[in-house]
Amino acid sequence: MALTREQLAQRVAQEFQDGYYVNLGIGIPTLAANYIPDGMQVMLQSENGLLGMGPFPLEEEVDADLINAGKQTVTMVKGASIFSSAESFAMIRGGHVDLTVLGAFEVDCQGNIASYMIPGKLIKGMGGAMDLVAGADNIIVTMTHASKHGESKLLAECTLPLTGKGCIKRVLTDLALLDIEDGKFILRERAPGVSVEEIASLTAGELVIPDNVPEMNV
Amino acid sequence: MALTREQLAQRVAQEFQDGYYVNLGIGIPTLAANYIPDGMQVMLQSENGLLGMGPFPLEEEVDADLINAGKQTVTMVKGASIFSSAESFAMIRGGHVDLTVLGAFEVDCQGNIASYMIPGKLIKGMGGAMDLVAGADNIIVTMTHASKHGESKLLAECTLPLTGKGCIKRVLTDLALLDIEDGKFILRERAPGVSVEEIASLTAGELVIPDNVPEMNV
Amino acid sequence: MSGFDKVVGSYEEAMAGLEDGMTIVAGGFGLCGIPENLIKEIKRRGNRDLTVASNNAGTDGNGLGILLEDRQIKKMIASYVGENALFEAQMMSGELEVELTPQGTLAEKMRAGGAGIPAFYTATGYGTPVGEGKEVREFNGRHYILEEAIQGDFSIAKAWKADRMGNLMFRMTARNFNPMAITAGKIAVVEVEEIVEIGELDPDEIHLPGIYVNRLIQGTFEKNIEKRTVRSA
Amino acid sequence: MSGFDKVVGSYEEAMAGLEDGMTIVAGGFGLCGIPENLIKEIKRRGNRDLTVASNNAGTDGNGLGILLEDRQIKKMIASYVGENALFEAQMMSGELEVELTPQGTLAEKMRAGGAGIPAFYTATGYGTPVGEGKEVREFNGRHYILEEAIQGDFSIAKAWKADRMGNLMFRMTARNFNPMAITAGKIAVVEVEEIVEIGELDPDEIHLPGIYVNRLIQGTFEKNIEKRTVRSA
Numbered sequence: 041m042a043l044t045r046e047q048l049a050q051r052v053a054q055e056f057q058d059g060y061y062v063n064l065g066i067g068i069p070t071l072a073a074n075y076i077p078d079g080m081q082v083m084l085q086s087e088n089g090l091l092g093m094g095p096f097p098l099e100e101e102v103d104a105d106l107i108n109a110g111k112q113t114v115t116m117v118k119g120a121s122i123f124s125s126a127e128s129f130a131m132i133r134g135g136h137v138d139l140t141v142l143g144a145f146e147v148d149c150q151g152n153i154a155s156y157m158i159p160g161k162l163i164k165g166m167g168g169a170m171d172l173v174a175g176a177d178n179i180i181v182t183m184t185h186a187s188k189h190g191e192s193k194l195l196a197e198c199t200l201p202l203t204g205k206g207c208i209k210r211v212l213t214d215l216a217l218l219d220i221e222d223g224k225f226i227l228r229e230r231a232p233g234v235s236v237e238e239i240a241s242l243t244a245g246e247l248v249i250p251d252n253v254p255e256m257n258v
Numbered sequence: 259m260a261l262t263r264e265q266l267a268q269r270v271a272q273e274f275q276d277g278y279y280v281n282l283g284i285g286i287p288t289l290a291a292n293y294i295p296d297g298m299q300v301m302l303q304s305e306n307g308l309l310g311m312g313p314f315p316l317e318e319e320v321d322a323d324l325i326n327a328g329k330q331t332v333t334m335v336k337g338a339s340i341f342s343s344a345e346s347f348a349m350i351r352g353g354h355v356d357l358t359v360l361g362a363f364e365v366d367c368q369g370n371i372a373s374y375m376i377p378g379k380l381i382k383g384m385g386g387a388m389d390l391v392a393g394a395d396n397i398i399v400t401m402t403h404a405s406k407h408g409e410s411k412l413l414a415e416c417t418l419p420l421t422g423k424g425c426i427k428r429v430l431t432d433l434a435l436l437d438i439e440d441g442k443f444i445l446r447e448r449a450p451g452v453s454v455e456e457i458a459s460l461t462a463g464e465l466v467i468p469d470n471v472p473e474m475n476v
Numbered sequence: 477m478s479g480f481d482k483v484v485g486s487y488e489e490a491m492a493g494l495e496d497g498m499t500i501v502a503g504g505f506g507l508c509g510i511p512e513n514l515i516k517e518i519k520r521r522g523n524r525d526l527t528v529a530s531n532n533a534g535t536d537g538n539g540l541g542i543l544l545e546d547r548q549i550k551k552m553i554a555s556y557v558g559e560n561a562l563f564e565a566q567m568m569s570g571e572l573e574v575e576l577t578p579q580g581t582l583a584e585k586m587r588a589g590g591a592g593i594p595a596f597y598t599a600t601g602y603g604t605p606v607g608e609g610k611e612v613r614e615f616n617g618r619h620y621i622l623e624e625a626i627q628g629d630f631s632i633a634k635a636w637k638a639d640r641m642g643n644l645m646f647r648m649t650a651r652n653f654n655p656m657a658i659t660a661g662k663i664a665v666v667e668v669e670e671i672v673e674i675g676e677l678d679p680d681e682i683h684l685p686g687i688y689v690n691r692l693i694q695g696t697f698e699k700n701i702e703k704r705t706v707r708s709a
Numbered sequence: 710m711s712g713f714d715k716v717v718g719s720y721e722e723a724m725a726g727l728e729d730g731m732t733i734v735a736g737g738f739g740l741c742g743i744p745e746n747l748i749k750e751i752k753r754r755g756n757r758d759l760t761v762a763s764n765n766a767g768t769d770g771n772g773l774g775i776l777l778e779d780r781q782i783k784k785m786i787a788s789y790v791g792e793n794a795l796f797e798a799q800m801m802s803g804e805l806e807v808e809l810t811p812q813g814t815l816a817e818k819m820r821a822g823g824a825g826i827p828a829f830y831t832a833t834g835y836g837t838p839v840g841e842g843k844e845v846r847e848f849n850g851r852h853y854i855l856e857e858a859i860q861g862d863f864s865i866a867k868a869w870k871a872d873r874m875g876n877l878m879f880r881m882t883a884r885n886f887n888p889m890a891i892t893a894g895k896i897a898v899v900e901v902e903e904i905v906e907i908g909e910l911d912p913d914e915i916h917l918p919g920i921y922v923n924r925l926i927q928g929t930f931e932k933n934i935e936k937r938t939v940r941s942a
Binding site for chain 1: 711712713820822823824825826872874876892907908910912913915918919920921
């Protein structure tokens with residue numbers, strides 16, 4: 041079975057370590073904040089200028105001056121700090137954020153990522169995504185493995201305009217967790233009940249299948 | 259008579275305008291703060307990260323955490339602000355300071371200035387001087403017109419390592435106030451009792467002497 | 477203190493001198509911390525052919541979005557424009573020129589513009605459409621592209637508190653692009669929620685020194701929220 | 710919260726891992742806001758062949774000056790070294806390599822090192838010895854030189870107050886180079902006058918977020934004054 045959004049978020053959260061500063065993109069990455077293991081603390085960075093993002097506010101706590109990068113109203117946890125956009129991206133570009141999780145339309149086995157533009161159809165802009173992928177050493181891309189029509193999004197070469205070149209090393213899809221090494225996808229984990237064959241058939245880029253591909257623990 | 263240090267400072271202060279943000283170098287420039295005309299306010303920038311420098315502290319006010327760029331203990335005026343060195347030089351380099359006054363060993367009629375190093379003799383470093391001369395549109399250099407041995411310091415070409423190239427437009431010496439335009443010194447004012455001839459004899463760079471060269475009002 | 481009193485008497489005065497074809501650098505992120513009344517004044521003035529550098533272009537009917545209604549903006553330099561149907565329509569039709577710029581690069585370009593840095597290298601955008609036509613250089617085995625500073629004829633920004641000298645404090649994430657935007661404009665106009673007496677702000681707590689601010693005005697703000705998201709108790 | 714608790718138990722622990730030949734980026738201006746106890750610990754450790762980037766090199770017997778006594782510093786990157794006779798002697802004799810760097814360029818190089826900017830252009834130093842051997846480029850008719858970022862194996866810095874997560878506040882002009890120095894080191898060590906509980910610092914008033922800080926220690930400080938200058942009442 042393909043992972044649900046919640047399961048994807050759970051699996052992302054397994055990458056967290058106590059003391060990590062983490063930037064979570066809009067959508068599934070953000071959900072991962074709900075699955076931080078007990079006894080572990082991570083500080084969420086929001087690129088509009090907040091480190092230490094808390095949960096959504098109660099109705100009476102809503103403050104127009106306190107939003108996240110997705111423009112949602114949020115709160116701050118203890119130990120939070122506020123800074124300008126220049127400082128926020130100094131932090132990101134300078135590699136100070138421990139883990140970045142974001143979505144994508146396509147990735148390829150060269151570590152390229154396309155996530156911000158579909159020519160002629162969707163031109164919303166890259167926001168902070170280009171800075172995030174260029175600045176972070178440790179990035180997880182979360183995405184569906186294939187389109188609704190069964191077309192692979194894990195390609196030999198991205199077809200859409202790139203968000204970043206050669207910067208992605210780990211991809212989590214609804215079917216599998218894969219690393220990218222030396223121009224190949226390496227299959228690391230399968231979604232529960234999903235066969236290696238199914239994953240292989242939906243992966244257009246070169247895929248290395250180790251002898252043992254365990255099921256994810258979600 | 260050559261101007262005294264106090265007279266030099268007085269003449270510098272005549273360049274102030276109400277509302278000016280001013281950076282005053284160590285020595286005579288700093289003295290100019292004592293001659294700010296009544297009813298006028300200027301804010302003094304100290305490049306170690308203070309805008310709104312006040313007078314020296316009373317004995318009981320001395321605080322090791324509050325010094326100026328000359329490492330002297332100082333105070334803050336109302337409306338002062340504190341910032342990092344990067345922000346301080348963003349301000350300077352970005353041209354936000356209205357007037358910069360600093361000393362020099364030599365200037366030349368190309369607008370070059372040498373102020374930080376005498377090879378083999380004195381190597382203290384440029385501190386903020388190179389940033390100040392590169393960042394400011396409005397700079398006054400204060401210096402003695404000639405050495406004790408009567409050698410001009412207003413040259414056709416600086417002999418010492420430069421602090422800045424082509425950036426000086428106004429020089430105040432103990433003998434004269436001069437502008438630099440099109441590769442020439444233009445004599446604007448004389449120190450009281452100093453003749454145009456004396457100034458000309460002590461100016462090695464090309465000097466333009468207008469018909470009327472008034473005495474300074476000091 | 478008259479020389480340091482940055483307070484102007486009206487929004488008309490605040491934006492006086494803005495001309496057709498000028499470049500404006502604007503603070504704000506989404507609708508958070510935007511200079512909403514200064515934008516309304518620009519709409520009232522009716523200046524056209526403006527180039528605006530701002531992270532977003534507002535929404536339909538809010539923020540910079542209202543300047544699109546009368547086609548006052550010729551070119552937007554922004555990182556994200558996805559909240560605005562009118563924007564998308566004008567961009568698709570070619571009426572509006574758009575220079576999509578990564579968010580961090582945009583913030584740094586504004587900072588550079590204010591800080592006398594004409595250009596800098598960044599890895600952001602290398603190998604992407606953003607890098608096309610830009611110089612690529614390797615430092616320590618990594619590729620970077622050259623990005624140039626942004627400067628404006630005007631900056632418009634919003635802060636929380638100011639003293640009459642223009643020393644500013646921002647409030648929470650309404651800080652965002654505002655400090656850099658202010659530094660990048662020849663004439664920096666800032667609207668605030670409260671103006672206090674000189675000396676009331678602790679020098680250590682001032683977020684941006686008044687040296688960068690030319691005109692200051694106290695306004696009242698709608699503070700619209702794009703995505704009100706709450707949890708239940 | 711253990712993962713975010715940056716507080717270490719001793720100065721030994723604070724500087725653990727510093728090796729001969731490493732590069733240190735240090736905060737402080739003159740003797741103001743210098744990490745005096747961290748410097749003493751480096752002296753105690755006896756590491757040699759260090760490269761140190763710091764605006765000044767202390768004075769004879771104070772600050773970084775004490776590292777010169779045992780010839781621990783191989784190279785200084787500084788803007789002003791005029792307060793230190795031993796420094797001058799070692800420089801003149803060639804024992805000490807010195808890279809004189811304009812103050813603003815030094816501050817910006819440290820900021821760039823922390824901010825993922827490998828290099829930037831500045832007019833500062835163009836046409837002077839500082840510009841020799843550096844690329845010159847024209848932007849808008851003016852000449853600029855290319856300056857590269859500074860990064861260190863360690864940063865050492867001093868702040869006023871911190872919470873245990875390393876969120877920092879500085880006090881008056883003791884701020885100076887400290888924030889940038891901290892961002893530019895792989896391992897950033899900060900000593901402070903007071904450590905408060907998490908949540909005690911207002912998020913809007915934090916000068917540097919704890920994300921940049923790896924190790925934190927509370928110390929007591931001599932705070933020597935180079936030029937005590939007073940006026941009479």
